[in-house]
Amino acid sequence: ASPNNSVLYLGVTSDIERRVFEHKTHAVAGFSAKYNTIKLVYLEEFNAIEAAIAREKQLKRWSRSKKERLIESMNPQWRIYRKSDYNASFRPERRSRVVEKSGCNDASLRIPAARF
Numbered sequence: 001a002s003p004n005n006s007v008l009y010l011g012v013t014s015d016i017e018r019r020v021f022e023h024k025t026h027a028v029a030g031f032s033a034k035y036n037t038i039k040l041v042y043l044e045e046f047n048a049i050e051a052a053i054a055r056e057k058q059l060k061r062w063s064r065s066k067k068e069r070l071i072e073s074m075n076p077q078w079r080i081y082r083k084s085d086y087n088a089s090f091r092p093e094r095r096s097r098v099v100e101k102s103g104c105n106d107a108s109l110r111i112p113a114a115r116f
Helices: 016-025 049-060 064-074 083-088
Strands: 007-013 039-046 096-103 110-114
Touching: 007 016, 007 049, 007 064, 016 039, 039 049, 039 064
Parallel strands: 007 110
Antiparallel strands: 007 096, 039 096
16 A cells, blocks of 8 residues: 555455555456555455355445544554465465455555455
8 A cells, every 4th residue: 555544445355465466566457456556454254155245245334434443453654464374374265354454545445355
């Protein structure tokens, strides 16, 4: 994401490493490439994709300030999660993840997919 964290992006993925790579390299045209949402600052793991999607929909209804409080409750400095951070807790049976990213300089949000 851009240093100013002005855009939040939420989404669901079953492959966090691939998804982070796609965001960082702008491999997929669309919102994340347009708004440069390349910084992973929050994530949740779920045992079932249905639970991850339900959480994503819930978060999409939240205000930006509520989403910021959620991020700050787990990551007060908005530190960028590195591969080793999310691999440390990765278990194959918990493939559905929700992550939140922040990016460029537009105040609009598209939250999720993030749950990424």
